[in-house]
Amino acid sequence: MKLEEIAKLSGVSRSTVSRVINRDARVSPLTRERVQEIIQRLNYQPNAVARSLAGGRTHVLGLVIPMGVSRLFSDPYFPLLIQGVSSACNAHDHSVMLWVADPDYERRTVRQVLNNKFIDGVVLASSLLDDPLLEALTDADMPFILIGRHPSKLQVSYVDVDNQNSAREIVAHLLRLGYRRIATITGPHNMIAGIDRLEGYRAALRQWGLPADPDLIVEGDFTEDGGYAAMQRLISRQPEAVFAASDAMAVGALRMIRDAGLRVPQDIAAVSFDDMPFAARTEPPLTTIRQPIARAGAVAAETLIDMMEHPDPSPRRVILPTELVIRASCGSANR
Amino acid sequence: MKLEEIAKLSGVSRSTVSRVINRDARVSPLTRERVQEIIQRLNYQPNAVARSLAGGRTHVLGLVIPMGVSRLFSDPYFPLLIQGVSSACNAHDHSVMLWVADPDYERRTVRQVLNNKFIDGVVLASSLLDDPLLEALTDADMPFILIGRHPSKLQVSYVDVDNQNSAREIVAHLLRLGYRRIATITGPHNMIAGIDRLEGYRAALRQWGLPADPDLIVEGDFTEDGGYAAMQRLISRQPEAVFAASDAMAVGALRMIRDAGLRVPQDIAAVSFDDMPFAARTEPPLTTIRQPIARAGAVAAETLIDMMEHPDPSPRRVILPTELVIRASCGSANR
């Protein structure tokens, strides 16, 4: 069924039907009601493709998830993010097109996606600092927003949490409990969340007048296995506590510590970041920083939609709040 | 840039350029080459929306994930599925539109999505048996395919594994090891995977001439917490072994058994289904049925694309192979 038929049945022009559909104010109440009644009765759905071509906007957002991210299968980060983006899009009459991007996509592939006009804007999740897509996005004049800030591209819009201060806060919590020899399992050094959380760790030590011992800093990859491997390297250095930059890595670290015959928190305390659903169920439960992942996805989508509706050269920056969640793994109870 | 400009620069008509783009055979080699060269040089991308409107197909698949599924955040089932669908779509020049569906979507919402012509077909993942979307999909004449068979709608295409036989196989493995009092934590009774795996459990007992004790069958929901709760109810009934219908539930069950002061597999053996990445790292590692989740997503997308290109009233049914993976949780070593 097409708009034409509705027009005929209502005894008005296609223009008028179109206006009713698009909530244009310039339609008399009576006409509007009559047309609407017919639309309802026939359960008419405008053809989205035709609307897009004529209107110049598709009402579709692209959600890009870099495939290289090993995190994809080790915790519900992406499901939560997707849920947030999706529900915000639904609420604003938008759809989401998913693009699980191969890490070594060529520039041409990238351009194909950006230039094919099927999407109005892009939400780019947890990209690497040197992601070629980010470059392409900047060149193309496609509105986009990052989940996670970019350290050098200051004109880019993003939604993030204050990783630096949050990490500083949880390491300060360990320091306050009396731990001094504190190790960290960082995120990847080419991801901003990894960098910022490490910087927060350093800041806390600085605040207490302690040096950052390079031997106590090992890079991880946000996965459980990565956390296990990192902890293996740390354990001989006898830390009193460890800050893992993600809960998943903390789970790996807990497992390694147990395999080494040591106890958490008595022998080594452990804290982390994310507060994933499983963080409350580890043995012992994790003291961690809660960050609102689904919310970040939703806010990103909403902000992007707003950017498209109210173009404005200045970048949007949203920082969402985090929360320190204290459980048993930090040994609060014992100190 | 539009097709028109390419036509002008190549000195041919728009029709011819369109034919080159669409690999139509009726273009002379020389013309084809000349046009292609110009397309390359200008990095021209046809407007996908216009193509869709004119051509009648969008080359976009809808991937519908019912939100109600608590499983969404408890294991990487959906990430794996999404990855499979996405990579198959990329390989076949299709895009994927994600629809995280609210469980109580109204018929109208459903129709909106199906009738708006933005997608050519739908992959419906792990729906409930009485999913209204399935009804709507059948009414609308939109090609679609299920991940997981439907017990009564026999004319529907699907990709699945042989849940029944796979479950029977792993329970038979327990029986062969000498366990007799075997409990099961099932999946939801309104999901086919839950039903089929339970039936496989029953079939194995039947094969050994054992009755299925209703006290040893407890319904779970495919989540870790669900597994924990189910195991709490089972533990007082003193099973020798338990078959959980998913690894995530097995993790919950392991935790519960440990909390009860019992050991796996010495006091209670445990086996499960999925072989998720974490199944090899539980304590003890899980004996489980490996199923190819990403592959199922890819095959579903490919089959659907094939269905759209070669319409044919008879439904497609694909069964992917599984594999019994033996680790420590079944106690093989001790028997």
Next chain:
DNA sequence: CTGAAAGCGCTTACAG
């Protein structure tokens, strides 16, 4: 093998 023309189903100035 190639081109002119109609058409896909809408939106949106423009004129009234």
Next chain:
DNA sequence: CTGAAAGCGCTTACAG
């Protein structure tokens, strides 16, 4: 407030 008309950027019979 309403309608006739042009236009969005392609594809595809049709005719040659």
